[in-house]
Amino acid sequence: MNEPADTRFALIGNKPALDFANTVHARRQDVDALQSACDLFDLLEHLALAPADTLTRYRKVAAADTAGAGDLLKQALAFRREVRKWLDAGLDFPSPSHVLLKMVNRLLAANASYEALQHKGTQWSIESVPLEKTLLLSLAPIARSVAELIAEGPQAPVRKCGNPRCPLYFYDTSRNQKRRWCSMESCGNQAKVRSFLKRHGHVHAAE
Ligand SMILES: [Zn+2]
Incomplete structure (x- = not known):
């Protein structure tokens, strides 16, 4: 909440599931970008995965119930660990582990809702009311995106950044599907500088 929208999260994944997995590395520092429940709500806000009034409610509940x-x-960190294990297992997308499957289905179930007539001001409206009352509901849209990736299967153009030290994943939406870097400003640029120095004899071949 205390940082502008685009400074803390890398948000280069093109899919909420990958932006969530990428929170292991904050945008400008080598720190975990998910350090509190509020960080998760901020992520949902940046990804437009929850309406403003829902986010306000989550934040109020989290403040009252530490x-x-x-x-x-x-639960979010455990879920992220399982999603990353699945991504790290290789880009031929093996079946998700039993643990990941259970987590995804549990969170998808949390998304169930029913309709109810509600009185607001002077009007009645038909509102969708979630069955799940706990904060776990906030992870449901991320789980939905993970489920979509798993369902898309091996043809999903998911790639890891070409810098072996960079942990970021992205869904390659480039026209020729040859995107190599999380971003040109960081890893792409570093690679360009390294190859320039190498060409000019400033870097040993082993590097
Ligand atoms: Zn990178």
């Missing part, structure tokens, strides 16, 4: 917020963070 144990619940702590539990949500724990």
